[in-house]
Amino acid sequence: MSEAPADIEITDPVTITLDGRQVVVQRGALLIDACERNGVYIPRFCYHPRMRPVGMCRMCLVEVDTGRGASLQPSCMLQCSSDMVVDTQSDKTRKAQEGVLEFLLLNHPLDCPVCDRGGECPLQDQTVGYGPGETRFVDEKRHYEKPIAISRTVLLDRERCILCDRCTRFAKEVAGDPLIDFQDRGSRTQVNTFPNQPFASYFSGNTVQICPVGALTAEPYRFKARPWDLEIVESSCTTCSVGCRVTIQSSRNQVLRCLGVDSDPVNWGWLCDKGRYGVEALNAEGRLGVPLGRGRSVKTDDETALEEVSWAGALRTAADAITSALDRRGPEGVAVIGGARLTNEAQYAWVKLLKGVIGTDNLDAQLGDGIPAEIVLGLPLATIDDACRPGSTTVVVSGDPKEELPILYLRLRHAAVQDGVNLIEIGPKAGGLTPYATVAMHPLPGELADLVRAVVGGGAGGAVAGVDPASIERARSLLADTDGEMTLVVGRRSLSEDTGFTADAVSVLVSAYDKVRILPALRRANVLGALTMGMAPGVLPGRVALAAAPDAYSTRWPALPAGRGLDTTGILTAAAEGRIDTLILLGADPLTDFPDRDLAERALAGARNVIAVDQFVNDSVRLAEVVLPAAGFAECAGTTTNIEGRILKLEQSTTPPGTARPDWMIAAELAAELGSDLGLDSVEQIWKEIAELSPSHVDLTWEMLSDPQNRDGLVARGDPLPGSVRFEAPEPTAHRALDSYSLRLVATRKLYDEGTMVGRCRSCAGLAEETALAMNPHDFERLGVEDGGRVTVSSKRGSTVIEARGEAGVPRNSVALVVNAPNFDVGTLIDANDAVNEVRVEALQSVAGETGSEGGS
């Protein structure tokens, strides 16, 4: 795992003497980095190029003369200045290095043979390179209980710890979760957690990766392998759509761990725990390795009826279902939801099959939980770096990035804390970014656009949407200073609120400021790829509007849809009404993910045939007639597109289980079964066709993507072109005035939920927390509710009894629930056709006679 400093352009050159050589370096660069860039590696433990240097380990001492005579100085703290004379090989330097290593080894147990770090341990390596031949220590070593669990996944062996402050610094500085710190002092100094507070950080796994010894180990990987037995490929995480670069490390056809790779434009070496440990799901119980079918073509929700069938039989069944739908109703009888999990190539193959062969436009990769595709496809895209550009202003109109796109959160947090970026957060309620935002505003559901209009337009100066005038004014003056240049991070704020409000807000901003760029905060792995490849109604690959389809498509594809089709809500509504004959679930579980549970249930019941392509049998797949097993992450090659539109290579590490196969291959085989040839027979060749057809990918060749120089990926064209889908100001979405009995519902995501992936990943399963009904404590009295008391919450759809909890960051007159929580499915309260979902909350009467029944006798 490389921790080399990022390359820099020398803008202010100075010449220094490095081991007798004259070299030109950037003035002010840290000496340790400047030396490394010039081929001289200075040993180190505490220094990490992505964290503030602390000069603690003293391993990097070298003799430096800055004009006042040579002396030993920590090169991780020293900035290059002209005429410095550096000697990394002098006797003094050598003796200092040997001395520090001897000190570090005094109390270090000789655990190497049983230590996970053995073989990839900086302490081992540097001892061999720079250490004394033998130790002069004959006394008793320091002892601690071995190892202690500081969280569900991280174990700490304090005997092995060399107190480099990397983990603690990471927790405090990078993650903002200062849950581990030093305790005690002198040689009894130790890293530890605070009493009764585990190291429960979404980012805890990074500390294991950067620990320079085996003091921190990851429970999932402990004793699993020796580094020299691992096969390593570089790829990108596809747990969410940040696209963090990783190495996938496997042994005997099993993925054993993922480590972060320092990609300067993306993840800086960090991963979230969900992404890091998500690979555990690949080998989880229930993983599909064979097609399943029911033997007879009658729909039943009897789970036991799903049984192993042959590929040929399964494909036949699927093709028959499609053919009969075409016969009965034409292309509109076929609809597909899902596809964001697929690679770009598989997405293209499926779109070609659906739109180009079958001719249906009823296709949507978002499950009614995203934002209108036109926002993403019809406006210029920004990069993560754009959103984090020092000194700039970034507006965040989305759910909580910490919960949905964890590493984007880290980057934004860093930008705000270290680089003076002004964040204007317009979230559904206070979240992870709130403490770092220059202005945080949490408008009431339904009133987002009103708030944004007030920010842009100025005016009366009263509270709008429940947001105080001072915040509005502050946001306005920040935006006034931007020259119209602004990155707008935009995603789904709440699942119980219509996205029309978001579209309104976006249109207000893009008409007020002329240089707005969009960074979509959509969480599903390759949702950007899916939308760009045409997995939305009215779109063809390359952001092309179906209505303006260029000739290339009509000449190269056998067919094209006749007109704009339905999005997921439309598809489910049509299915519920019996207007969809064959519904294909492409890695989708609408029962869990579609905001409106009732509609999803009616839709699955209403569709004549359900075909699923998936890795597991989830709630929705259980209802399918035939299930085609797909290859998963690390099991097939291709590319993925992150939120910035960056195309990142995915490498294959292991083979899929059983006869599961890549999604693009399933599309091609299904096409063949339907009597058509997609003409797609390898990932590389699919990419070639994409680059030929898609205006967004036109200059991106496979060779360029495969060039190791481009391992950070290449950003596809992010500006709309003639013929692209256009974002147009929508008709403002209406909402009713607030009535004094109802509260508006906010439904937001947490990183760990009851989704298929989390549930199948051993390290994450069980981390999903129960949801309470969060409400602003100011509303307690009015409603007669107590903090911690039980209440009935009811909408027109349903009702439940749940604990109420005060949370100051929830807007007044609203209540917030977490989506997909283990104790309650908020989808049972939501009506997807309501712009704003309202609920009533009533305190439960305490049961009479409950008190006093324990009278003593």
Added chain:
Amino acid sequence: MSGGPRIVSARWEIDDAWKLSRYLETGGYAGLRSALDMTPHEVHEEVRSATLLGRGGAGFPAGVKWGFCPPDVWPRYLVVNGDESEPGTYKDRILMERDPHQLIEGALICAYATGIAQVFLYVRGEMALAQERVASALNEAYEAGYIGRRILGTDFSVDVVMHWGAGAYIVGEETALIESLEGDRGMPRLKPPFFPAAKGLYMKPTIVNNVETLSNLPWILEHGSEAYTTIGSESSPGTRLFAISGHVERPGVHEVPQGVTTFRDLIYGDEYCGGIRKGHELKMFIPGGGSAPWFFPEHLDLPLEGKVVGGAGSMLGSGAIVVMDETTDAVSACWRLMRFFSRESCGECTPCREGTNWLETILRRILDGQGRPDDIDLLLDIGDNISPGPYPGPGWGAENPEPVPFPPQQTTICPLGPSAVAPLTSAIRRFRDEFEAKIAQGAAVSV
């Protein structure tokens, strides 16, 4: 107490000088009044020309230090270092217990001169009485209008808050003290870039001064820098407090003019400590706190003056003189000191954290009769790895009485690590035979 000039200890014999009424009766707050009649710049110049050397250990002139604050960065802070924990040092405690208003007045003068509106008074955690007295003095001074808004009817406003430590020696080091004040673990910051005058408390310019340093200011402002420089020596004007402990007849704190009195005067003089305890003779003494290399009888006639003592290979440091007679075992004394440094190391840098502990462990082992012949060289080489320089060194040997290079080379974050090495090296150079004997004796016993 001697009959010499009493600048900071003038009220020590008055039982209730810690009360505002008594302080005022005995001339209190006169220095502040004369300061307020001058411009801040004039006050600063007055202190600069007094050459008031810092009394916290490093001896840096206060007037010069104040001038290091970058001109246009506000706010600035004054932090009063009352964490006194250097082994053998107990002068600041007495200043705070017996004359807290004098310290407060000094802090106000400093604040006035440097444009500071917020003072933090950091008192060592274990000093309960000092904390009580300072707190009550602060309350009285607030009430009487000496602290707070528009002091004595002028435009000058200052707030002073007291904060107490949690019992760590390292927090006496100014940057660790600042960390502690900010609510973090007391661990020193790196200099550069974190020189307090530039980036101190909350990253703002911060002046850190010792209790005794500031306690001199009322007198200087009342009597003028000229009067001050007539006391003491040219390079070290004024007086200093020395805290003498160990094998003398009468341990105690004495205020003496700098550069005039000698160690011999202080240790043997009747008006001071009255000599080594009866029937015993001097073996060695620590001239300036636990961090100072040791001195021996031949150093007795050196005057108590920073420059001279520094030239002879040690320091006056924190003004703590620890006297040891011939009953003191050099190895035990070293072990005691090493145990202190090892326990008090903040644990931040490897050489200090691991090295001081290793030194202590070896010394303990020698005392326990498990010494090994190589141990003495090992001790010296460990010392060299904590603070490179003295060992092996050209031409150095047991027979060579050349002093320990002082101050020691510092390659650690703060001087604590090197501070542990210097006294040990000085002891081994002088008493190598005692170390060898201990080791041999142990070997004989354990055979």
